[in-house]
Amino acid sequence: MAVQTTSPVPQQQASLAESGVVLEGVARSYRDRRGVPVPALDGVSLRVGSGEVLAVVGPSGCGKTTLLELICALQRPDAGNVASSPAALMPQRDLLLPWLSALDNAGLALRIAGHSRARARARAGELFAELGLSGFEWARPDELSGGMRQRVAFLRTLLSGKPVLCLDEPLSALDAITRGELQNWLTGALLREPRTVVLVTHDVEEAIVLADRVLVLSPRPGRVIAEIAVELPRPRRGTDPAAIALRERAMRALSEGASR
């Protein structure tokens, strides 16, 4: 079951792989406080294959979050087509429910899907140790550190069971060591159980470590200005020479985009 969001002006229908994402010529603007339209994305076309991990990097305010909301059908494009398999969003702010324990927040999607509380807790609990959250099952969000909250939010996204995961700066609140551990864990988890992932980040190294392909967006309005295929064996390290070379390429594309 694919979710199609089309701009009011019908254009050529985007075709869709079995569980992927296709954007064609997507433009989207929002209105600022005075009602002046500000273009966020302008003519973005991209295609994410089934099981592919796509990283999108770009300067702040280049419409990365808008891109993910379009894929999750939370917004409609002003022009162009968006077609995506059902997608779960991990927002930049974790948006955990303050009245639920960490365990219940992680299993929220299962509760919504109609599973019993016990079953949702059991499923979520299995992954708590892997994410270094053991012992915090019953803590409320306000008792967790920023990094822990992010991991719980990640778990909630993963347990939604949707084929496409849209991750908005998922590891930004973590310290370097935990981030490295979670990148490894995520790499392993995606190898075991492939999902289509659209990962938005401003951390170019993280994009290289996790993604099959990196798209570089220009400053607002966002447009794809470079595409870098990352054909390195997994697990990767950001310090490998090949990874550093790719990072240089991405950084160059970013700074060229910024100076244009």
Next chain:
Amino acid sequence: MSARPVRFVPAAIFALALLAAWELYVDAAGVDQLVLPAPHAMFAQLWDNAGLLWSNFTITAREVVLGLALALVAGFAVAVAIHLSPLLRRAIYPHAVGSQAVPIAVVAVPLCFWWGFGIFPKLLVIALICFFPVVVTTVDGLASVDPDQLKLLRTLDASRLQAFRFAELPAAIPAALSGARIALAVGVIGAFIAETSTPSIGPYAGLGRQITSDLTALQTPRAYAATTVLFAFAVACFYSLTLIEHRLAPWAHKAKGENR
């Protein structure tokens, strides 16, 4: 809120200071005790008429607790209806505001005509007085959920009802209980109004009745003693509600708890 007795020391000192000033003023200025009884006379009445005051107190306390409960249930239900239906909001809200302007004496007659001289018409009067703060705070609480939070629930395929159950309803609980505390403050005087504006059976029914008949019978110190009981009852109910709120909505008190 901590239950440590030390917490109540400032209030006790303040009460003693007020009573001392009052006592000194009445003695020094030679005020007639029918105009303003001295605290010692008031406490003497409290002691001498403990049985009478207690039996009237139990009547009034039951009215306040049941009337407040009625207001809470009705207020919460109306708030939910207003929240879920813009049509009902437009239809009901102005009348909820207007109901606060209705003098009780106007409705007391038909209430007694329909339901007699027992407790029920008094409960309705108290509920009418307490209803409005509960509605207003609950409506605000239901609307206080972060729109991004609701967006996220939508990506997890939550129905309108599930969004209500997982996000809006829990958010409204601390708000409704704040409303209940405001309602309580007016509910105690509401009981006084209820008792004095609706006829009852027997010479004394509740502290409100007792106070009015004591004042007309020139038993001013005893009226003051009864007022002291109402005062203490309001304080006790207020802090009981705070305790209930901590039990029902512990997440809402993290910040206060940390710097207690």
